[in-house]
Amino acid sequence: MRLELVDIAIVGAGFGGAAFAWRLSQQRPDLRIICVERGGFPDRSAMPALRPDWQRAVLNEWATSPNLRLKSGKKSPSADYPIDDTRSDFKPLMWNGVGGSTIAWAAHFPRLHPSDFRTRSLDGVGDDWPFTYTDLEPYYDLNDAECGVSGLAGDPAYPPKPERVMPPVALGRLGMAAARGFDALGWHWWPVDAAINSRPHAGRAGCNHCGPCLTGCVTGAKSSTDLTYWPKALANGVELRTHCVVQQVVIEAGHARGIRYRDASGHDVFQPARIVVVGGNGIGTPRLLLASGVESPALGKNLMFHGAAYARGLFAEELDGPVGPVGCAIYSHEFYETDERRGFKRGVHLQVARENALLLQATRLDIPWGGPAQQWLREEFRHSVAVLVCNEDLPEAHNRVTLADHVEADGLPGVKLEYRISEHTRRSLEFGLDRAEEMLRAAGAHRTVRIPLAPLTGWHLLGTARMGDDPRTSVADGSGRVHAVADLIVADGSLFPTVGAVNPGSTIGAVALKIADDLARCLA
Amino acid sequence: MTNLFFEAVVDTILPGEDEASCAASPLPSGSQAGVTLEPRNAEEDAVLRLIAERAGGEEAFRRASLAAQTAVLANVEKERFEIFRAIVSNLLQHYYEAPIVLAAMGWREGAAQPLGHKIPEADEATLKRLEAVRARGAIWRPAS
Ligand SMILES: Cc1cc2nc3c(=O)[nH]c(=O)nc-3n(C[C@H](O)[C@H](O)[C@H](O)COP(=O)(O)OP(=O)(O)OC[C@H]3O[C@@H](n4cnc5c(N)ncnc54)[C@H](O)[C@@H]3O)c2cc1C
């Protein structure tokens, strides 16, 4: 079936796709914009937190890994495709539906630092971005305003940011214990920026600390793009077609001419479009572009996740237990910027995370059964503080997304990851874990343990359609325009040339808004 | 395979805490918490049969000490890791959601919503120390 020509066809209703759709429809109300998304809207009334057996959802149909969701055999509201991750040290995590991975995210909302945009010039590693922090700053501010940020202005780890519209998410006993440790050592700490309502805001409830943010937020306190950008984009006239899997960007004579997708009833639809914008994430985007025959030497390469490891401290005092929001208490950027004496370039982010629910904590143990496991849980439960150490993963061409030679049930070629943790990452994480343990002991932990490599931490899927000026080493320019194909734009996390050491959501949204403005100007 | 054998496997995986433990309310064993085991597929069936075989029969497994039962399971785990862990995971899901277990751990049973939880805001002392962090001045690296 061939449909009528539209101006813009967006693939994927996740963070990038949603922010782009809203901003372009606001700037150019005259354009006919559609978005095609493989999943549907989340149903908050069916989210696990409302059920007594909510804990097990994160091991089954609400697992953070699409592979585990598929393997559970339970019907998931996420429209997943399998990913061959057998050759990847980190396992990819995502959500496929309106809102994309923001449905499952923790909504920790840090920005990159100014230095993150200039790693090649400053430190001789990675690559410079085609724009600077200052260029992106107005879009960070706009994205903050649209997503709703709780936090505290005045953080000395960043250039000044506007006053946050809500006070920080409650620190809890856990946050205060960790703050004590950082203070004892004279290290930086600050309450995190969170895209979570600490008070009712913008028609959404305030967080009631229920805990399981990763299985969706029943109250809507956690910002996800189905609640923020999409209602406004739809009101602006953007048309969102759900349960439709895009099979191909149709390219003729070096120009994108539209998309071919399989609709909810299995029909093959051709949607001609003047411009195609892809926001399928760091795996979905290269998968689709490779399947569409886009030829670009860097496409699919330089996959970055952020190295991740945990240190956990056990305390005699009673702490909060498994309450939420899971990723949001305090963080430290004492070791974020390069210090050559450490033996590696760039730095680490230390994030104090809250305790997991009991069941998840039990299943995460090396040996989760028998008396010692139960004893360990007894000691740990309501008495532990976890510190997530993230480092700046650097771009390496051999870490990549490629196509398999079979076709999946969704009609697209299968997708494979190859990713090996670098020596750089190992060294940075070791350093970060040492510092995390030091802090935990200073805070009063009587025992610390480290999880030096946590495979199920592939939350951040970045770099596989990177921006840059040179078509030999990058896929798109600083406005997301694909070098190799005219009228084809990328607007998601795959654009990152480097990733800093912090979560990417805030930057993905800001970049997508900038790309929308760049296009609006171009079309004027 | 008999229910009594399954019960012994459950209680080896989840032995609980005995009354002599220092916990105010000791954790029940798996079977005391109402957790039951039934193979969900042929592979799990085969692993459970292997446990009985390695112990010298279902009865012998049941009568063995907890240490000996644990040793049998540890060996089978090595041989059939994935299936054994799938059995464990299934049992843990029932156990750690059982109201009696949550109560023993001092946690509330039932759904996480709509009640949620209360957690304290930063106290005065913490906020005061935060001012000291601010006062130390900028630590970000300028780059243009
Ligand atoms: C468990 C978890 C926790 C996280 N926590 C944080 C956090 O605390 N802070 C943070 O900053 N980041 C966090 N992240 C990461 C963050 O959510 C993602 O980086 C961000 O959502 C990515 O945005 P995106 O636009 O690149 O892709 P996504 O948001 O993943 O959206 C991609 C969309 O494209 C759709 N799609 C893909 N292919 C097709 C196709 N062929 N046809 C149609 N539709 C398609 C998908 O269904 C999906 O909806 C977390 C992620 C996870 C999974």
Ligand code: SF4
């Ligand atoms: S803890 Fe707060 S943000 Fe997280 S799911 Fe519960 S209400 Fe939502």
